[in-house]
Amino acid sequence: MSRSVLMLPGDGIGPEIVAEADKVLKKVNEKFGLGIEFEQGLVGGAAIDAADSPLPDETLEKARQSDAILLGAVGGPKWDGLPMAKRPEKGLLGLRSNLELFANLRPAILYPQLASASSLKPEVVSGLDIMIVRELTGGIYFGQPRGVRQLESGERQGYNTYAYTETEVRRIGRVAFEAARQRGKKLCSVDKANVLEVTVLWREIMNDLQREYPDVELSHMYVDNAAMQLVKAPKQFDVIVTGNMFGDILSDEAAMLTGSIGMLPSASLNSEKQGMYEPCHGSAPDIAGKGIANPLATILSAAMMLRYSLEEEEAAQAIETAVSKVLDQGLRTADIMADGGRKVSTREMGDAVLAAL
Numbered sequence: 001m002s003r004s005v006l007m008l009p010g011d012g013i014g015p016e017i018v019a020e021a022d023k024v025l026k027k028v029n030e031k032f033g034l035g036i037e038f039e040q041g042l043v044g045g046a047a048i049d050a051a052d053s054p055l056p057d058e059t060l061e062k063a064r065q066s067d068a069i070l071l072g073a074v075g076g077p078k079w080d081g082l083p084m085a086k087r088p089e090k091g092l093l094g095l096r097s098n099l100e101l102f103a104n105l106r107p108a109i110l111y112p113q114l115a116s117a118s119s120l121k122p123e124v125v126s127g128l129d130i131m132i133v134r135e136l137t138g139g140i141y142f143g144q145p146r147g148v149r150q151l152e153s154g155e156r157q158g159y160n161t162y163a164y165t166e167t168e169v170r171r172i173g174r175v176a177f178e179a180a181r182q183r184g185k186k187l188c189s190v191d192k193a194n195v196l197e198v199t200v201l202w203r204e205i206m207n208d209l210q211r212e213y214p215d216v217e218l219s220h221m222y223v224d225n226a227a228m229q230l231v232k233a234p235k236q237f238d239v240i241v242t243g244n245m246f247g248d249i250l251s252d253e254a255a256m257l258t259g260s261i262g263m264l265p266s267a268s269l270n271s272e273k274q275g276m277y278e279p280c281h282g283s284a285p286d287i288a289g290k291g292i293a294n295p296l297a298t299i300l301s302a303a304m305m306l307r308y309s310l311e312e313e314e315a316a317q318a319i320e321t322a323v324s325k326v327l328d329q330g331l332r333t334a335d336i337m338a339d340g341g342r343k344v345s346t347r348e349m350g351d352a353v354l355a356a357l
């Protein structure tokens, strides 16, 4: 079986970190006989410079043909002056909307080797391993009508619409139940069903779906409480599923519990399990070209790609184990040096993961 993976390095540190993930993916491809074919493409500022568009037709076409995409990051000061519609970020948004990548999966894992990076007490956060599943293409960020209007009183009013269809809730719910099934079998659905009708429907559909997943334990929590609980006792969670806006906020909160932006991968999936995988961080223009960026978030994104889009769990785990091993060996890029260890470059970190594989 042949599968294709599109590599989109993008801007800033993007090419440096994607090069390391590329080495790792090619190694497991060979080792596990995965039959992956690799394509390259331009996105973001790199695409603006070469083809005058953050998402050239050629890239979109390659993306449509691929089973999965591995993206570095886009953006940087060079393109900051451009109008909104022509900026590098439009490349990312264009891929999300054109491929209907409605399910955003963001794990927050605290590696025991990096325990002191967290701002929480070790006993509260050690061993943390949670997954936030955020709906990404609906909810209040996309609802119509929206805008700023003039009221009869002469005063202006800003307004947005919060809406979810049953289909939208059901499909994100399925992704979350499936993820929970592969992990600790606990799913917490976060809503505001005491105030918002949208989430009354959301809750009803999650309860309904639960009958298809009797092995997964479902609970519900109001979003304000969830925000508190994430800081108070984060280890009570396994998988959290929530809408676009609540997920935006809670996923950043959860990510920061681990304290290390260079370690956090993400996935965005559609209903065909096609996905775009990328680190949670940006293009880090302040350190671009210096060879010091942490490639592990991108390498761990490649592991998520193997798990969710290519369904190669064994290969995914091999990468995750290799990452854990290099941390055990005390190898650290500059961003994760808080506990000491041996300082390595981007490339040395990638090489160490290869060796551990």
Ligand code: NAI
Pocket: 013, 017, 072, 073, 074, 075, 076, 077, 092, 261, 262, 278, 280, 281, 282, 283, 284, 285, 286, 287, 292, 293, 294, 295, 297, 335
């Ligand atoms: P950023 O995540 O790029 O950088 C924040 C800080 O974290 C910087 O000090 C950076 O050096 C550090 N950092 C980030 N990734 C790192 C890594 N792998 N290893 C070591 N240190 C790392 O966020 P910032 O500075 O707000 O944005 C910079 C640019 O990236 C902007 O143009 C922004 O629009 C873009 N961006 C792109 C994203 C994407 O492509 N998905 C997401 C967020 C920002």
Ligand code: MG
Pocket: 248, 249, 252
């Ligand atoms: Mg955000």
